[in-house]
Amino acid sequence: MSREAVLATIRRSLGRGPLPPDQTAMLLGRLACHPRGLIPARSRLPRPEQIALFVRSVEKEYGTVERLADLAAVPGAIADYLARQNLPTDLVVGPHPELLALPWSERPLLRLHTGRAEATDIVGVQQAFAAVAETGTLMLPSAPVRPTTLNLLVETEIILLRASRIVGAYEEAWDLLRAAQQDGETARFMPRNVMLVTGPSRSADIEQTLELGAHGPRRLHIVLIEDDAAPSGET
Amino acid sequence: MLPNSPAFKKNASAALADAGLQRALERTKPHFQHRRAAAVAALPEFEELREIGREIKDHTLENLDFYLETWAENVAKAGGEVHWCATAADAREAVLGICRGVGAKVVTKGKSMISEEIGINDFLEANGITPVETDLGEYIIQLGHEPPSHIIAPAFHLNREDWEARFRAAHRDLPADRVFHERHDILTEARDELRQRFLAADVGITGANFLIAETGSSVIVTNEGNGDLTQTLPKVHIVLASIEKMLPTLEDASVLLRLLARSATGQDFSVYTTFSTGPRRPGDLDGPEQYHVVLLDNGRSAMLGTEFQDMLRCIRCSACMNHCPVFGVVGGHAYGWVYPGPMGAVLTPALIGVDKAGHLPNASTFCGRCESVCPMKIPLPGMMRHWREREFERHLGPPFVRRNLALWAWLARRPGIYRLATRAAALALGLAGRRHGRFRRLPLAGGWTAGRDLPAPEGETFFSRYRRQGRSGR
Ligand code: SF4
Numbered sequence: 052m053s054r055e056a057v058l059a060t061i062r063r064s065l066g067r068g069p070l071p072p073d074q075t076a077m078l079l080g081r082l083a084c085h086p087r088g089l090i091p092a093r094s095r096l097p098r099p100e101q102i103a104l105f106v107r108s109v110e111k112e113y114g115t116v117e118r119l120a121d122l123a124a125v126p127g128a129i130a131d132y133l134a135r136q137n138l139p140t141d142l143v144v145g146p147h148p149e150l151l152a153l154p155w156s157e158r159p160l161l162r163l164h165t166g167r168a169e170a171t172d173i174v175g176v177q178q179a180f181a182a183v184a185e186t187g188t189l190m191l192p193s194a195p196v197r198p199t200t201l202n203l204l205v206e207t208e209i210i211l212l213r214a215s216r217i218v219g220a221y222e223e224a225w226d227l228l229r230a231a232q233q234d235g236e237t238a239r240f241m242p243r244n245v246m247l248v249t250g251p252s253r254s255a256d257i258e259q260t261l262e263l264g265a266h267g268p269r270r271l272h273i274v275l276i277e278d279d280a281a282p283s284g285e286t
Numbered sequence: 287m288l289p290n291s292p293a294f295k296k297n298a299s300a301a302l303a304d305a306g307l308q309r310a311l312e313r314t315k316p317h318f319q320h321r322r323a324a325a326v327a328a329l330p331e332f333e334e335l336r337e338i339g340r341e342i343k344d345h346t347l348e349n350l351d352f353y354l355e356t357w358a359e360n361v362a363k364a365g366g367e368v369h370w371c372a373t374a375a376d377a378r379e380a381v382l383g384i385c386r387g388v389g390a391k392v393v394t395k396g397k398s399m400i401s402e403e404i405g406i407n408d409f410l411e412a413n414g415i416t417p418v419e420t421d422l423g424e425y426i427i428q429l430g431h432e433p434p435s436h437i438i439a440p441a442f443h444l445n446r447e448d449w450e451a452r453f454r455a456a457h458r459d460l461p462a463d464r465v466f467h468e469r470h471d472i473l474t475e476a477r478d479e480l481r482q483r484f485l486a487a488d489v490g491i492t493g494a495n496f497l498i499a500e501t502g503s504s505v506i507v508t509n510e511g512n513g514d515l516t517q518t519l520p521k522v523h524i525v526l527a528s529i530e531k532m533l534p535t536l537e538d539a540s541v542l543l544r545l546l547a548r549s550a551t552g553q554d555f556s557v558y559t560t561f562s563t564g565p566r567r568p569g570d571l572d573g574p575e576q577y578h579v580v581l582l583d584n585g586r587s588a589m590l591g592t593e594f595q596d597m598l599r600c601i602r603c604s605a606c607m608n609h610c611p612v613f614g615v616v617g618g619h620a621y622g623w624v625y626p627g628p629m630g631a632v633l634t635p636a637l638i639g640v641d642k643a644g645h646l647p648n649a650s651t652f653c654g655r656c657e658s659v660c661p662m663k664i665p666l667p668g669m670m671r672h673w674r675e676r677e678f679e680r681h682l683g684p685p686f687v688r689r690n691l692a693l694w695a696w697l698a699r700r701p702g703i704y705r706l707a708t709r710a711a712a713l714a715l716g717l718a719g720r721r722h723g724r725f726r727r728l729p730l731a732g733g734w735t736a737g738r739d740l741p742a743p744e745g746e747t748f749f750s751r752y753r754r755q756g757r758s759g760r
Contacts (some may be wrong), residue, residue, distance in 0.1 A: 054369055056372050057583045058351050060587035061529075061587045061590060062351055065590050065591050078352050084602050087341070091544070092329075092330070098391070108554070145573075166571060167571035177679050185554075188555055195570055198572045200519075202514070220540070221543070221619075239364075241364070242567070243504075243570060244562055244563070246575060247560070248555075249553075249558075249559075252607060253509050254422045254423075254473065254510045255551070256423035256440075256442075257315050257446065257472055257473065258445065258469065262470055262473045265473060265479075265511060265512070266420070266475070266512040266515055267557075268516065
């Protein structure tokens with residue numbers, strides 16, 4: 052009922068009836084090809100510099116980045132990071148195959164369980180789908196292997212990111228998402244939840260002064276795997 | 287929230303006399319202005335993006351019926367439900383219906399201006415459901431039973447002592463002798479308190495910065511992560527969104543997101559920008575089981591096709607109020623309803639009626655700074671002028687103002703008498719103010735001179751000077 056009323060007022064205010072078929076076809080065409088607006092020049096860089104821009108942007112927003120040559124070094128790097136920060140060694144690890152395949156047993160001091168995060172979890176490890184150099188932003192689409200609670204309930208969030216998954220602009224990350232999850236049906240590539248995360252949680256509500264760790268993680272630590280030796284075609 | 291906008295003059299006087307508020311304003315104003323300026327300077331394409339952003343929004347508004355229908359179809363395909371609501375009352379009923387459907391007792395809330403606009407908190411409370419604000423700023427003002435004073439910094443008017451006092455009064459189960467050394471202690475206490483609420487809530491209500499037609503998504507932008515916890519942990523997620531939040535595609539959203547955080551807090555990007563599309567999918571380990579969007583019109587569709595259509599481009603960044611000299615001295619509460627500052631002065635009369643809010647467009651110096659910083663290039667001063675005209679036409683102004691405007695109009699239409707009168711006035715004021723060059727006090731203009739001096743004229747009118755210099759060829 053209300054639906055018809057709202058639509059009718061919109062059309063009356065715009066001084067027209069329902070759109071003619073050719074206009075509708077034009078709008079459907081625009082949705083189908085989803086044209087890009089302007090992409091700022093700041094991220095149009097050769098690969099190494101694009102990755103460096105990503106790292107700089109994360110650090111500007113109070114995140115930390117550790118660059119590693121290969122996946123085998125990840126458990127050791129995480130154990131050392133936790134020791135440096137004086138953090139507990141109990142981890143909740145996202146059930147992503149890339150995380151499960153890591154040689155965790157080489158670091159027996161790390162006690163891990165896999166799954167979603169609960170309010171009692173202190174440190175979590177999550178796999179990143181992609182990242183955007185423009186603003187140092189991680190793209191974390193929800194999936195059975197990438198539960199959303201891992202981005203939210205833990206105090207320290209550790210992210211595994213492959214350098215080859217860093218793109219320049221948001222638009223390029225959307226293209227990766229479209230390509231990965233497209234199932235042929237319109238508009239169904241979109242997961243239930245896509246979080247774009249830039250640095251740890253914060254608030255400036257108390258006297259306009261920035262404090263980290265408002266409701267989400269206080270620390271965001273990115274373990275970056277240098278798997279991007281060969282320059283990719285995308286710039 | 288019941289509008290108190292007609293009392294703007296009284297509210298403003300009270301605000302000027304409020305030392306705590308003035309301290310907060312002093313602190314906040316430069317903070318927002320400097321940070322925005324720095325962020326904009328660091329992005330050379332900012333101006334071009336404003337232009338593109340405006341085109342995207344104009345295109346969407348011209349085809350709003352199509353995009354709303356397409357979006358609603360895609361929400362349904364993703365397993366969500368859209369509740370179309372023409373009025374605030376419809377929206378309140380829709381929210382209550384969903385809450386009752388799951389027997390909800392506690393509802394957590396992310397920050398939403400629509401929630402203030404429809405007054406959902408009082409309504410839920412009256413119906414036995416406890417709403418808990420989870421944005422830190424919203425939480426502290428909820429504890430003080432007051433409305434937000436700013437659209438993105440709702441508690442900017444409070445100082446540290448206010449936070450402490452309210453926390454001590456509200457969190458009675460905590461040791462009374464605990465100390466708040468740092469701001470961080472306040473933050474930690476709020477985090478712990480609210481964590482329990484997040485876990486106990488049956489329903490989570492968030493706003494929406496954007497709706498995406500292409501995917502049927504709603505988008506929230508936060509720095510705390512409270513909106514995400516609100517929508518992830520409970521069984522039910524309700525999105526409160528108004529119709530003009532619509533955008534066609536993810537690419538269009540990307541353009542506006544580049545403008546939003548820079549204009550608002552001066553960040554390049556907010557910490558959490560989250561796109562939600564329907565409820566939990568098969569195999570998901572978390573996320574809500576139900577996803578509802580309560581879609582509110584509440585007078586917006588009637589603004590289309592009028593001189594106020596441009597206002598529907600607003601992305602609620604708050605740049606206009608952060609740069610407004612009037613907001614900068616009276617704060618947000620003086621405006622008497624949900625939306626303060628220049629955007630509120632234009633939007634409030636459209637939503638609640640020019641009779642209830644007609645004074646707000648007068649709260650302007652017409653300096654034009656709001657329009658120059660507005661990322662969506664909304665001609666705010668021009669629209670305030672339209673409202674003033676409507677107010678005058680409908681005889682809604684105070685008799686004193688109307689009488690004097692009428693006198694001025696009579697004078698202005700009679701150039702000879704006008705020049706004579708202004709020459710006499712300039713001469714008299716020029717003579718009287720010769721000594722100091724300015725007036726600290728003037729009869730009949732006490733209100734004006736209370737806050738500033740009036741420079742004394744040099745004894746000559748513009749017209750006579752023009753004639754003199756025009757003759758001498760300069
Ligand atoms: S009117 Fe413009 S500047 Fe003001 S809140 Fe809206 S978009 Fe921002």
